[in-house]
Amino acid sequence: QSALTQPASVSGSPGQSITISCTGTSTDVGGYNYVSWYQQYPGKAPKLIIYHVTDRPSGISNRFSGSKSGNTASLTISGLQAEDEADYYCSSYTSISTLYTFGAGTKVTVL
Amino acid sequence: QVQLQESGPGLVEPSETLSLNCTVSSDSILYYYWNWIRQSPGRGLEWIGYFYSGSTNYNPFLKSRVTMSLDTSKNQFSLRLTSVSAADTAVYYCARAPGWRDAFDIWGQGTVVTVSS
Numbered sequence: 467q468s469a470l471t472q473p474a475s476v477s478g479s480p481g482q483s484i485t486i487s488c489t490g491t492s493t494d495v496g497g498y499n500y501v502s503w504y505q506q507y508p509g510k511a512p513k514l515i516i517y518h519v520t521d522r523p524s525g526i527s528n529r530f531s532g533s534k535s536g537n538t539a540s541l542t543i544s545g546l547q548a549e550d551e552a553d554y555y556c557s558s559y560t561s562i563s564t565l566y567t568f569g570a571g572t573k574v575t576v577l
Numbered sequence: 578q579v580q581l582q583e584s585g586p587g588l589v590e591p592s593e594t595l596s597l598n599c600t601v602s603s604d605s606i607l608y609y610y611w612n613w614i615r616q617s618p619g620r621g622l623e624w625i626g627y628f629y630s631g632s633t634n635y636n637p638f639l640k641s642r643v644t645m646s647l648d649t650s651k652n653q654f655s656l657r658l659t660s661v662s663a664a665d666t667a668v669y670y671c672a673r674a675p676g677w678r679d680a681f682d683i684w685g686q687g688t689v690v691t692v693s694s
Contacts, residue, residue, distance in 0.1 A: 502680035511670055511687050512622070517680035555622060559678040564636050566624040 470495065470556055470569035477575040483544040486572045488556030489537055494567055496537035500559035503532060503541045505552050506571075512555060516541060543574070551576045579603045581671050581685035589665075590694050595658040599671030599685055606647065610674040611654040612681060613645065617667035627674065628654050661692045 471489040478484040488495065488503075495501055501519045504512035514523055516532035519539060529544045539558070543550055556569040585597035599611070613625040626635035628645040635643045644657040658665060668689050672681035 498678070500678045500680070504681075511684040512681075513684070514680050514682050517682070523682060557622070557680065564624055564638070565634060565678075568622040568624070570621050 469560065469564075469567040470558060472554075472556060472569035472572045474570075475573045475575065477577055478543075478546045479577045480546055480548065482546050483542060484546060484574065486541045486543075486554055486556075486574070488539040488541070488558075488569050490539075490558055490560075490567070491537055493562050494558040494560040495534065495539050495556075497561060498559050499534070501532070501534060501539040502557045503530075504555045504557065506555065507552050515554075546576055548576050550574060579605070579673065579683050581673065581683060583669060583671050583685045583688040585669075585688060585690070587689055587691060589661050589690060589692050591662055591692055592660055595656070595661050595665065595690055595692075597656045597669055597671075597688065597690070598653050599655070601652045601654070601673075603652070606649060606652050606654070610677065610679070611645075611647070612672045612674055613656045614670045614672055614681070614684075615665075615667040616670065616687075620664075620667070623667075625656065625658075629677075663692050666690065666692045 503516035506512040519534045520532045553571045555571045560567045580602040582600045589595045610627045610629045612627040642659045647654045668687040670687045671685045673683040
């Protein structure tokens with residue numbers, strides 16, 4: 467069982483904005499700014515799209531943005547496109563146990 | 578752009594040792610944290626551990642069975658997982674992190690490992 471809680475699925479129409487939440491505790495998400503988000507297509511490796519809560523790697527669209535409030539981090543995808551249909555995982559450094567912890571993933575469907 | 582490529586047997590018998598290599602396509606293998614991460618339907622994404630500059634840090638739930646090492650002459654880092662069981666069946670990824678606690682910015686394509694007799 468994953469330490470970070472994400473909704474199993476989120477959907478939206480093209481052009482809309484959607485937000486995926488990632489809830490942890492003060493020992494991970496709430497205590498540190500080491501939250502990251504990954505996009506994964508079926509059969510492919512995860513791809514980093516957000517790190518340090520809000521930063522985007524070079525080449526990642528600015529339609530992807532991250533934020534955090536308390537123990538919950540969020541990924542917002544604005545101007546939803548068909549190519550955004552994928553699984554999204556959050557991850558955080560954790561000060562207890564495993565160093566890194568992941569969410570179970572959220573399947574994004576573009577209607 | 579740095580690329581990572583996992584290699585190793587796709588089938589391992591129960592109680593045996595799983596051994597994987599990750600080849601790094603650059604000369605900067607000394608300056609990053611090199612991680613192994615696995616993914617399975619039942620356990621999701623699971624961090625296994627990292628090797629950095631001669632030191633290691635392992636997931637405490639796997640620590641007794643994991644060994645990681647670096648071969649700079651081959652630009653490879655490796656994973657050994659002993660006494661495997663069906664629960665170790667997963668896609669295994671190698672991944673780079675620029676610093677301690679940092680996100681995994683580059684991933685290998687992954688290799689499927691099945692534990693079965």
